[in-house]
Amino acid sequence: MSSLDDGTYIVSPETQQKQQNQPQQTAASARIIEPLDIENNPDTEPKYPTGGKFWFTVIALCLILILGGLDANIVATAVPSITNHFHTVADVGWYSSAFRLCTCAFQFGFAKLYTLFSIKAIFLMSNVIFLIGSLLCATAATSTMFIVGRAVTGLGFAGELAGCFAVAVHILPLNRRPVFAGLMACVESLAIIAAPIVGGALTQSLGWRWCFWINLPIGALSLAAMVFLFSDPNTPEENGLTLSQKLRQLDLVSNCLFIPSLTALFVALSWAGTKYPWSDGKVIGLFVVFSVLLASFIFNQHRRGDAAVLPFRVLKSRSVIAGFIFTTCTNSMTNVLEWYLPTYYQVIQSRTPSESGYFMIPILAGMMLGLFLQGIGTTTFGYYAPFMIFSSICMPIAAGLMTTYDQNTPLTQIIIYSGFVGFSAGIGFQGSQAAVQTTLSAADVNLGIGVILFGQSMGPAVFVSIAQVIFTNELSSRLKSIVPGITPAYIAERGLGDIIDGIPSQWSDKVLDGINGSLTHTWFLSVALACMTIMGSLTIEWRSVKQKQS
Numbered sequence: 001m002s003s004l005d006d007g008t009y010i011v012s013p014e015t016q017q018k019q020q021n022q023p024q025q026t027a028a029s030a031r032i033i034e035p036l037d038i039e040n041n042p043d044t045e046p047k048y049p050t051g052g053k054f055w056f057t058v059i060a061l062c063l064i065l066i067l068g069g070l071d072a073n074i075v076a077t078a079v080p081s082i083t084n085h086f087h088t089v090a091d092v093g094w095y096s097s098a099f100r101l102c103t104c105a106f107q108f109g110f111a112k113l114y115t116l117f118s119i120k121a122i123f124l125m126s127n128v129i130f131l132i133g134s135l136l137c138a139t140a141a142t143s144t145m146f147i148v149g150r151a152v153t154g155l156g157f158a159g160e161l162a163g164c165f166a167v168a169v170h171i172l173p174l175n176r177r178p179v180f181a182g183l184m185a186c187v188e189s190l191a192i193i194a195a196p197i198v199g200g201a202l203t204q205s206l207g208w209r210w211c212f213w214i215n216l217p218i219g220a221l222s223l224a225a226m227v228f229l230f231s232d233p234n235t236p237e238e239n240g241l242t243l244s245q246k247l248r249q250l251d252l253v254s255n256c257l258f259i260p261s262l263t264a265l266f267v268a269l270s271w272a273g274t275k276y277p278w279s280d281g282k283v284i285g286l287f288v289v290f291s292v293l294l295a296s297f298i299f300n301q302h303r304r305g306d307a308a309v310l311p312f313r314v315l316k317s318r319s320v321i322a323g324f325i326f327t328t329c330t331n332s333m334t335n336v337l338e339w340y341l342p343t344y345y346q347v348i349q350s351r352t353p354s355e356s357g358y359f360m361i362p363i364l365a366g367m368m369l370g371l372f373l374q375g376i377g378t379t380t381f382g383y384y385a386p387f388m389i390f391s392s393i394c395m396p397i398a399a400g401l402m403t404t405y406d407q408n409t410p411l412t413q414i415i416i417y418s419g420f421v422g423f424s425a426g427i428g429f430q431g432s433q434a435a436v437q438t439t440l441s442a443a444d445v446n447l448g449i450g451v452i453l454f455g456q457s458m459g460p461a462v463f464v465s466i467a468q469v470i471f472t473n474e475l476s477s478r479l480k481s482i483v484p485g486i487t488p489a490y491i492a493e494r495g496l497g498d499i500i501d502g503i504p505s506q507w508s509d510k511v512l513d514g515i516n517g518s519l520t521h522t523w524f525l526s527v528a529l530a531c532m533t534i535m536g537s538l539t540i541e542w543r544s545v546k547q548k549q550s
Contacts, residue, residue: 053229057171060225061164062187064127067215067222068157069191070198071134072099073335075150077200077342077357078208085208086143092468094147094270096339100461101266102154103161104454105259108310109250110162111450116246119166120230126159127223134215149212161188161453167230194364196342200357251308254300261293262458269465314447319439319541323432326388326536327452328459333395333529334425335460336467337402338363340519341418347500348407348516362419370426382544384431384438388537391428395530398424403520403527407512424530428537438543463529471522478514483507 075082075095083092113122133156136149164184202210268286272278301308314320338360345356374387398421405414436448483503503511 054171056225057167057229060222060229061167061184063218063222064160065164065184065188066191067219068130068160069188070195071153071157071212071215072096072103072192073195073338074199074202074211075208076339077196077346077353077360078203078211079339080343080346081203081208081353082146086146088143091143091147091270094266094465095150096335096464097266097270097461098147098150099154099157100457100464101262102151103158104457104461105262106155106158106255107162107454107457108450109255110159112250113159114162114166116250119163119170120226122159123163123167123230124223124226126156126163127219127226128156130156130160131216131219131223132156134212134219138209138212138216167226171230190364190368194360196338196360197357197364200342200353200355200360204352204354204357251300251304254297254304254308257293257297257300261290261297264290264293266461266465269462269469272469310451311444311447314440314444314451317436317440317444317448318539319435319543320448320451322536322540323435323448323452324455324536326392326428326533326540327432328455329529329533329536330391330395330425330429331456332459332463333399333526333533334363334367334421336463336526336529337399337421337523339464339467340471340522344405344516344519348405348512348519349409359414359418362415363422366419366422366424367426367429368422370423371429374427374430378431378434378545382546383542384434384545385537385540385542388428388431388540389534391424391431392530392534392537394420394424394427395533396527399523399526399530403523405520406516428533431540432536434545435540435543438545439541463525467522467525470525471518474518474521475515478517479511482510482514 073096079092079095082095110122110126130153133149133151133153136152137146138149140146140149168184199208199211202208202214264286268283268290271280271286272283276283301310302312305311306313341360342353342356345351345359346353351359370391374384377387378384398417401417402421405417432452433449436452437445440448479499500508500511
């Protein structure tokens with residue numbers, strides 16, 4: 001029984017012989033599908049693109065990943081301008097979470113689509129959805145429309161992310177794919193980290209809407225390149241399965257349970273403590289809906305066995321669980337800090353949007369240094385776990401130092417502390433994926449990495465929403481004690497700039513202290529998340545990447 005990374009299947013000769021010897025079987029039951037191994041099958045001669053066609057395809061894929069990575073964090077430096085434009089701070093958490101929610105919720109669904117339908121058609125459709133979402137964001141007239149645009153963009157990026165790996169299978173031989181996968185991960189990570197810098201420059205020079213207008217010409221260029229350069233492979237599924245059989249394999253029931261459960265969770269987190277109290281029936285009801293749907297999803301996965309979207313054999317792996325915890329907490333820690341740092345720079349230290357973007361460079365530089373040292377060290381010594389443990393020790397210290405920021409924090413201290421945060425996260429960040437690739441069998445590696453990538457998107461989506469609840473509640477409490485008569489509704493309906501401008505000048509310093517205290521209090525969530533990473537780094541399996549598993 002042979003396999004191909006993209007899940008392509010054919011009927012093996014042995015299976016055909018068995019079917020011929022069992023004429024009593026129905027046509028449906030006789031259609032047994034087995035995977036095809038292109039690289040090891042001498043009868044198959046795959047033709048991979050070369051020269052200019054190959055490199056232009058790679059560039060197009062990198063452009064797609066850059067746009068998606070930028071969109072994940074580009075609004076961070078534009079948040080003050082966006083809140084002032086829409087006159088609300090209540091929806092800030094959704095500006096990030098709507099994108100990430102759809103990215104992680106639809107990721108497994110798109111992975112299935114690519115194995116059952118035309119890779120080129122699904123990939124191009126994902127690109128179009130991404131561009132439509134960007135257009136909605138760029139032309140948004142209300143905060144709600146902006147959130148919808150962010151959700152549509154996240155849906156498109158979920159398809160693009162899965163599609164880039166599906167396309168890689170058909171443009172590269174097996175021995176070159178790991179290097180290309182590392183390149184794509186590096187490109188996306190760089191784009192995510194550099195997003196606040198780009199967003200600050202665009203917001204300062206052209207306005208916050210250009211953070212999304214810029215996606216249209218670049219995205220259209222990459223879309224056109226894929227139309228003309230990528231040849232859609234003729235997969236046996238296209239001819240071997242009916243539409244109803246494909247729909248059954250998509251496991252739509254699991255998606256119909258999983259996506260609404262995440263949506264209920266995010267709505268509950270955005271309402272709790274801001275729009276409604278935690279004890280309100282609407283909030284409690286949403287948490288109940290989330291719990292019931294999630295339990296139903298888990299039961300359905302157990303019932304389907306190996307045909308499930310997430311087979312239990314993969315979830316039972318110690319390295320997958322530990323890697324999921326480590327990656328989820330690490331990425332959430334950095335995202336909570338990065339999400340509110342531009343607000344600190346622009347509101348508390350009176351910096352311009354472009355300056356606040358430049359101040360994100362230390363985090364980028366620190367993370368790149370950490371990633372580089374981890375890559376060299378893991379290759380040299382073979383073990384990834386020591387770097388993850390070292391990261392778990394440094395991250396709580398680095399995040400804790402950030403909570404000391406105030407109006408008078410010198411620039412040198414800001415650069416050192418933020419650079420330390422980036423370094424402490426980067427030195428262990430890739431350890432989870434290395435662990436999964438080292439400990440799992442070849443057949444389960446892609447599923448294991450999918451779990452890690454899911455946590456990488458899911459964690460920030462949840463914890464940025466929680467951070468927004470903490471920030472809004474803390475800001476309301478602090479300002480209420482400074483400015484008589486100010487209400488949570490007044491704060492929720494205005495941007496931070498509007499709040500400062502609408503308060504008498506004699507209270508300005510105290511109001512800034514209140515906003516600063518609210519920000520640093522919110523960052524205690526990052527400290528807690530950094531501490532939780534130790535659960536993952538200490539329980540990860542110690543295996544050497546130099547030893548191949550049989």
